[in-house]
Each structure stands twice: as structure tokens, then as C-alpha cells.
Amino acid sequence: MAAAGEPHSSLYDTIVVGAGIQGSFTAYHLAKRGRDTLLLEQFPLPHSRGSSHGQSRIIRHAYAQEHYTQMMAESYGLWEQLEAEAGAPLYRQTGLLVLAANTNPEFQRFCQTLAQHHIPSELFTAESLRGRFPGIRPYCGEAGVSDRTAGVLYADRALRAVQDGFRRCGGALRDSEQVTDIQPGVVVTVTTSGGVYQAKSLVITAGPWANKLLAPLGLQLPLQTLRINVCYWKEKVPGAYGVSAHFPCFLAICDPHHIYGLPSNEYPGLVKICYHSGSPADPEERDRPPEASGLPDIQVLQDFVSKYLPGLVPEPAVVEHCMYTNTPDEDFVLDRHPKFSNIVIGAGFSGHGFKLAPVVGKLLCQLSVGEEPSYTMEPFGIRRFPALPPAAL
Ligand SMILES: Cc1cc2nc3c(=O)[nH]c(=O)nc-3n(C[C@H](O)[C@H](O)[C@H](O)COP(=O)(O)OP(=O)(O)OC[C@H]3O[C@@H](n4cnc5c(N)ncnc54)[C@H](O)[C@@H]3O)c2cc1C
Numbered sequence: 001m002a003a004a005g006e007p008h009s010s011l012y013d014t015i016v017v018g019a020g021i022q023g024s025f026t027a028y029h030l031a032k033r034g035r036d037t038l039l040l041e042q043f044p045l046p047h048s049r050g051s052s053h054g055q056s057r058i059i060r061h062a063y064a065q066e067h068y069t070q071m072m073a074e075s076y077g078l079w080e081q082l083e084a085e086a087g088a089p090l091y092r093q094t095g096l097l098v099l100a101a102n103t104n105p106e107f108q109r110f111c112q113t114l115a116q117h118h119i120p121s122e123l124f125t126a127e128s129l130r131g132r133f134p135g136i137r138p139y140c141g142e143a144g145v146s147d148r149t150a151g152v153l154y155a156d157r158a159l160r161a162v163q164d165g166f167r168r169c170g171g172a173l174r175d176s177e178q179v180t181d182i183q184p185g186v187v188v189t190v191t192t193s194g195g196v197y198q199a200k201s202l203v204i205t206a207g208p209w210a211n212k213l214l215a216p217l218g219l220q221l222p223l224q225t226l227r228i229n230v231c232y233w234k235e236k237v238p239g240a241y242g243v244s245a246h247f248p249c250f251l252a253i254c255d256p257h258h259i260y261g262l263p264s265n266e267y268p269g270l271v272k273i274c275y276h277s278g279s280p281a282d283p284e285e286r287d288r289p290p291e292a293s294g295l296p297d298i299q300v301l302q303d304f305v306s307k308y309l310p311g312l313v314p315e316p317a318v319v320e321h322c323m324y325t326n327t328p329d330e331d332f333v334l335d336r337h338p339k340f341s342n343i344v345i346g347a348g349f350s351g352h353g354f355k356l357a358p359v360v361g362k363l364l365c366q367l368s369v370g371e372e373p374s375y376t377m378e379p380f381g382i383r384r385f386p387a388l389p390p391a392a393l
């Protein structure tokens, strides 16, 4: 294996394209197994053009779909391991409240998975919510269920930690190198803006750029790229909705899209509350203002904040941007290319993939080395999309 900075003339075991959280964890698992791995990133690191930047992400066992709750059991352990390797905290436990009308079927599925997996949790009525969380003004008939294991991941720090871990295991990370061409074969040839590399297998984890890389490989996935407004709301009394006041993360099950929030922490006095959807956008033109007919997400959030969180100023104080890459069912794509079995794809993380990245990385690593994946891959297969052009398959 070449030392850092030395030219690498031979064949890599695996090249991973895209150093967001999914590609970085994939490369980390590969390097930990002693695979000679090259991780390529188009932008200088760190950058804020994709989906993995920012200070915080929610981590939780609570899911309406059991397969994610199952994967989270292992994911928590892998986050802990990375935290120990990094020697710095990556996670803060805050708990999470799922809020909905008590008759809501999705809410009931959350309660079922929490119970089935013995996750420490508590049920709340509108009245008991009011007593325990005076900052929330629940409506009549609303219920809540908590996931006490949930909390906040320090996202930027976590991304750096996994990339450092990858390098410590001998992995090579080259940033500012955009992949411009992929030639499939028993040996895959990858051309970048900086050189030409070869490997026995390739993993594509390109976030919102996935379809751009897949098009020349004869594949287009039904992915929608969305620009998300990441809104921060000012506390009327600083700290009232903060981690130190034990305010939890929350997920409000709303129609048509959920609303979620994290206690004030990264920006003192500001609470992060976002809409779980956004306006369609090309990642190359993310900050171009959307059409006038775009999603009224900020208005929906303002209404929500004025109604339910009376201790916050109902107008965003800070708005940052990030990208979602959504599949139609919001399940991930973790699969081999239908025609080129040594090309593995991780895509469509649909705005909820950060917490699961340690397990996603392990699964993509297993697929690329030809091992049986440790979980059922049924929800994640490419063939679940009926509208794929048959020529591609
Ligand atoms: C506002 C917001 C809030 C979220 N909240 C949560 C949350 O609370 N909990 C949670 O679990 N998840 C959350 N998520 C989702 C999570 O952040 C994403 O699922 C995850 O970051 C996706 O990572 P990725 O590696 O697939 O994509 P990215 O981070 O976009 O990484 C892809 C990388 O590939 C690189 N790339 C692309 N094309 C090329 C090329 N040709 N050559 C070289 N490099 C290339 C890109 O530059 C990029 O760095 C949230 C996402 C957003 C946007």
C-alpha cells in the first residue's frame, strides 16, 4: 500500500466516489478490513454543497419501519466505537418525542416498533405532554411517544472523524478530484479531473449527483433532489428549549410532510426546526431561488411554531441550505449495478440517512467484497422500481 502522498501505481481493491457520510463510512469499513481503498471527492473538504454538512443530525431508534429500528441497534454501537477512536464526543442524548393525533396509523407503528424492540420510551396524552414539556402547546387529541435513546449527532465532527479513521487505517482520500468518467470491466477505470485510477470494484455514493454518474452506466434511478431550508428559530427566553433544559428532539407527524426539531445547542438561543421536504433543485444550482409556485415550507413552519411552540419567535432567524435525494418510497438504494456486479450503488437517503451511515457503509462494503449482507436487502433493491427502462436491466 502506498504511504500518504506517494503515487499509487497499482490496482486499488476499491474506489469509493463521494466523501459524504455514506461514502466515508463505506471507505472506513473497507480500510478496516485491510482493503486498499481510494476515496474520491469532487470538492475541497470540508464543503457544504451536498447533504452531510452542518452541525447536527437526529439519531433515534424510533422508526415506523422495523427494518430501520433493527439496523439502528448496530448503528449506535458503531457510532460509539467511532467516538472512542476519535476521542471526542459525537453524540448527545436528548431523547425524541414523536407527536401526532393518537389515532394516526404511522404514530401507532412508531409505538409498536418501540415496544417490540424494547426501546426505553413513554406514552403521553395531550395533558401529560403539557405537564412535562411546558414549551409545547399540544392540541386536544394529540399524543406523544418518546424514544429516550435518541439524541443529536455532531454531524461535521462525525464526518471528519470517520474520514480521519479511514486515513489511520491506510486509506487514501483525494479531495478536489471530480470523477468525470467510469469505464466498467473486471477492472474498473475511473478518470478524474486529477488522474486515472483502477480498482477491482467501485462504490458510487454521490448523494444528489448520483444520477449524473449513473447515466453513462445506462442507469437512471427515480431520485428527486430537493433543496431543504434549514431554519433556526429564536428562543424568547434563551435556553428555554435547550439541551441543558432537557428539551428533546421532536418529530411531528403532519400531513403531507413531517416537521422535526432539535433543541438549541449549536447556535445558542436558536432552535433548529425543519420541514421534511423542499423544492426540486439541481445540486449545481441549489441556491437559485425556486419558482414562485415553490413549496410554502417556511410559511408552514411559521404556522407550526406560532401554534405549538409559543416560546419561539415565529420567524426564522437563520436559514441554511442542504440537499435531500429522495426515492419514491423514501427507502434507500443499496445494491449492485444490475449489469456491472462490481459496481455498487448507495443512493436516495431521503433525508434520514445520517444516523444509519455506519451500517449503510458496512452493507456497501459487504456488497463490494462479494459477501452476504448482514440485513435483508429487500427494501433497498433497485428492482423495486417498476419504471426503470428495461434496457438498463
Ligand atoms: C437539512 C437536512 C437534515 C437532515 N436531518 C437528518 C437527521 O436528523 N438524521 C438523519 O439521520 N439524517 C438526516 N439527514 C439526511 C442525511 O444528512 C443524508 O442522508 C446524508 O448526509 C446523505 O449522505 P451522502 O453521503 O449520501 O450524500 P452527500 O453528503 O451529498 O455526499 C455525496 C458526495 O459525493 C460527492 N460527489 C458527487 N459527485 C462526485 C463526482 N463526480 N466526483 C467526486 N465526488 C463526487 C459530493 O461532492 C458529495 O460530497 C438530513 C439531511 C438534510 C439535508
Ligand SMILES: O=C(O)[C@@H]1CCCC=N1
Pocket (backbone or CB within 6 Å): 058, 059, 060, 251, 258, 260, 276, 351, 352, 353
Ligand atoms: O432522520 C431524522 O431523524 C430526521 C427527522 C425526521 C425526518 C428526517 N430527518
